[in-house]
Amino acid sequence: MSTEITTDVVVIGAGPCGLFAAFELGLLDLKCHFIDILDRPGGQCAELYPEKPIYDIPGFPVVTGQDLTDNLMAQIAPFAPEFHFNRMVNSIEKQEDGSFKLATDADEIFHAKVVVIAAGGGSFQPKRPPVENIEAFENKSVFYSVRKMDDFHDQDVVIVGGSDSALDWTLNLQPIVRSLTLVHRRAVFKAAPASVNKMQELVGEGKINFLTGQIGKLDGENGQINHVHLITDAGDLSLPATRLLPFFGLTMKLGPVADWGLELNDNTIKVDTEKFETSVLGIFAIGDINWYPGKLKLILSGFHEAALMARAAKAIVSPGERVVFQYTTSSTKLQKKLGVA
Amino acid sequence: MEVIRDWGLNIKAECGGALSCATCHVYVDKDWMDVVGAPSDEEEDMLDSVGDVRANSRLSCQILMSDALDGLKLTLAPSAAKD
């Protein structure tokens, strides 16, 4: 049985623009649920450049991607939005009563009166190394993340990469595998020094292997690999292996957004500039994912879009209710909602 | 990278030149390696996230175009091509 959740608004994507939408919707008493494939909020800011400075957020001479995310989370906290991470929205269906039914890959169904697509450049997905026929082995013997440790029990595992994920899984899996080889293109790791030291100890003790090189080719059949061919400085070599875990970080793929029957403009969703509504009444799109003449993919544009979208969303959720324009500085009603009055 | 994109080539360059994605990966023609120079440490770190690095790998968004590079020859790496 799938879990069913009913709410006013589902926001797809917890990047900066989606997050700020929860503030604007919250001021109008609309409750939001967020769904994001990442394991934390912040979208590109948190995943691609948490430590880099942003200089064009109005009012902040400089703020890092992570600090902006943390500030947005603090700003929307009074409205208690709910977050559903590590899942992808696969489908949106319009129901007869005008509401929407969304299905995720985690077997949940969301019912919402309004859907806000804040999907940025698309969902983050693991980078696939440029290796011929790798698709044929994916999710059978080649994995981009470890969902079940059991899948690796007593296996000959090859882990590729020099990041924290590569090192962490090398350390975590080592005790349960039959053999483990870590492969990276150089002997420099961009990972926590403690994990690098631990890994080198294991190599020293002969419990794991480390090779500098890159994957050239995979051998196997019916989805099951049996050899990984490596290209190394010392020549090519073939390594017996039953599991491969490449860790090359994440990339953005438009993903299922393209299949939701919305009018598109080259991988972005067409909206109007009054409500930021898509070609389907009740589905809005804000932030990097939308397109209109003059669109700039800037965080500040998404903030503005969120404010206008929220008014239109309110009219759908509470038809006929009059919305008075108020400032947060002077309205005690708004301040009560923010928990400061 | 801007130049590559202006030519309408199939380069991903997801992060728009901010050295955060490595999807603008190119191979520099061997005759041009000395002129273009080696990647910075930060660029080397970013190159860790592609599976097809070679000795002549660079992230094209980090190559500043100048007159000295007139005639530069590059090959787009498979990992940087749009799919």
Ligand SMILES: Cc1cc2nc3c(=O)[nH]c(=O)nc-3n(C[C@H](O)[C@H](O)[C@H](O)COP(=O)(O)OP(=O)(O)OC[C@H]3O[C@@H](n4cnc5c(N)ncnc54)[C@H](O)[C@@H]3O)c2cc1C
């Ligand atoms: C290196 C770098 C530097 C930048 N510098 C600046 C700057 O200085 N100033 C500026 O204004 N902008 C800057 N940007 C751009 C800015 O980060 C984006 O404009 C902003 O992140 C867009 O926010 P968003 O909320 O629209 O989408 P995103 O941040 O892209 O977030 C979208 C989220 O939606 C999720 N998602 C998508 N589809 C699905 C699905 N089907 N199911 C579940 N989840 C899904 C994704 O996983 C992602 O987390 C920069 C970008 C980069 C990469």
Ligand code: FES
């Ligand atoms: S465009 Fe992203 S690193 Fe060059």
